[in-house]
Amino acid sequence: LPILKEVLASSGVFSSKWKKQEELVYVTAYDILFGQEIAVSGSVEEYIMLHKDTFRTALQKICVKRKVSNVEDLLSEKTTVKPKPRFVRVNTLKTTTGSVIEVLSKMHKVDKDDMVPDMLVLPPGTDMHKHPLVTDGKVFLQGKASCMVAAAVSPKPGWKVIDACAAPGNKTVHLAALMNGEGSIIACELNKERAKTLQHTVRRSGANNIETVIGDFLNIDSNDPSYAEVRAILLDPSCSGSGISTERLDHLLPSHSIDDQDDAGSSARIRKLSAFQRKALSHALSFPSVERLVYSTCSIHQAENEDVVSSVLPLASSLGFELATPFPQWRRRGLPVFYGAEHLLRTDPEDDLEGFFIALFVRKAAAADALEPSEDGGALGRKRKRACTTRSGGLRAFSSLRLSRMDVLCSIWGI
Structure with a gap:
């Protein structure tokens, strides 16, 4: 990142008009200078491609100044990251x-x-x-930890699925592949520029069962009949990006921005992110027919991970959800800060290449009102209830605390 900033500064073409999209400029410039030639899908990409020769000239001047023969030697000066597969x-x-x-x-x-x-x-x-x-x-x-997220959702072919914060789309198209291209995926993205990247990813994948929605997932009415058949949700919301490898710059994207960990404002930033994450997770839990919900971040912070999950447990329990154990053979689990945290999954940025966090919520068939297909094949068939069990296999039941949905939401959001 310091090298990239130096390139942009010395080129003299990084004007103040791009300040609000600074993170996206960094990522795009990184791909062009150190990675792959990207597809032009937005104004930032067009701007960077227009000035790519200027940026490359600036990079060569830095190499001469540092007395290194190539870019690889320049980058090796700045990183001690061990070789990774x-x-x-x-x-x-x-x-x-x-x-x-x-x-x-x-x-x-x-x-x-x-x-x-x-x-x-x-x-x-x-x-x-x-x-x-x-x-x-x-x-x-795509990194292994990133791929573990969609795999944890484990959607079945034919399901209707929501990817709540979908851009850049790698997890979205992974879901489509896991579903064999059958069923449907609603991919939500609030940022218009990132939505263009999402759409490009979908086109490149060949998936034809993905609907891109440019808008806020939180504005979707979970009781709207259009979403009555949603069976799974992947929620990978904005986070600090603190678990992303420094050799990749995904963490600079607007939905994965990070403040300096030593900066006085970083704790305030994480608190704001955590509040948003709790709100988004609570909303995801409110969809009536969802059976599997994965909450994931690329953060190492407890405040964005275990604390967010812990805060919604009363609501989850009231709606018939329990924590399940994604990838039981994976040794690194959640921090032991609450009963049941051993079901959570963590990956380490040093040992496991990237620092991801995964929580899998599963609605208990025994506790939920399961929908049976109606005679006409519609989603609103007759309901059946079964006796509730407190534990089974790799699932962890929450306490029997029963609160109204609104009471719990108000408690979580501090209303």
């Missing part, structure tokens, strides 16, 4: 894992990941940005 996800909407392995194994050692379906592991330093498999959308360059 390259993870790629096979887009099964366009190809098969076997076909991709056959192509890549001619040039690289290729291993199948032992946890995430259709994920491959390549040697550290493998550059795939311009590989035809990537440019054609048959393979996505």
Whole structure:
């Protein structure tokens, strides 16, 4: 990041008009200078592409100034990150894992990941940005922790699913692949510029069951009949981005912005994010037919992770939800700050490449009013109730505290 800032400053073309989109400028410039040639899908991309030669000239001048022969040597001065394998996800909407392995194994050692379906592991330093498999959308360059999120949702083909904060869309199209392209996904994104990136990702994936909604997920009426059949929700809201590897700049995107951890305002920033995250998670829990809900962040902070989950447990319990254990074989679990936190999942930015957090809520079939298909096939069939059980398998039941939905929401939001 310091090098990128120096490039933009020395180029003399980074005007104040882009200040409000500074994070997106950084990410776009990074892709052009150090990564892949991106598709032009918005004003920021157009601006960066227009001045890319100026930026590259500025970068070369910095190399001369630092007395290094190439960009790789320049970057190595600034990072002590240990070599990490390259993870790629096979887009099964366009190809098969076997076909991709056959192509890549001619040039690289290729291993199948032992946890995430259709994920491959390549040697550290493998550059795939311009590989035809990537440019054609048959393979996505996506970290393992990121792929674990959609896999934890585990949607079934034919389901109706909401991706609440969808851009840039990698998790969205992963959901589509897991659903074999069947059913439907509503991908919400509030930011118009990021929505363009989301739409580009969807087009590249070949998914045809994704509807992009440019708007605020919180404004969706969970009782609207249009959403009566939503069975799963993926909620990956704005967060501090503190778990993202410093060798990637995804954390600079507006929905993954981060303040300096030592900055006096960082704690205030995290408090604001946490309040929003609680509100978004509470809203996601309110959809009446949802069976599986994944809350995830790329943050290492307890305030954005365990504390958010803990704060909504009374509401979750009142609606028939309990915590389940995604990837039981994964050893790193949630911080032991409340009973049941062992069901949560954490990845470490050093040991596991990225710092992600995953919480999986499952509605108990025994406690929820399950919808049976009506004779005409509609969503509002007759309901059935079953006796409630407190525990089963890898699920953790919450306390039997029963509050009205509004009482709990008001408590969470401090109203």
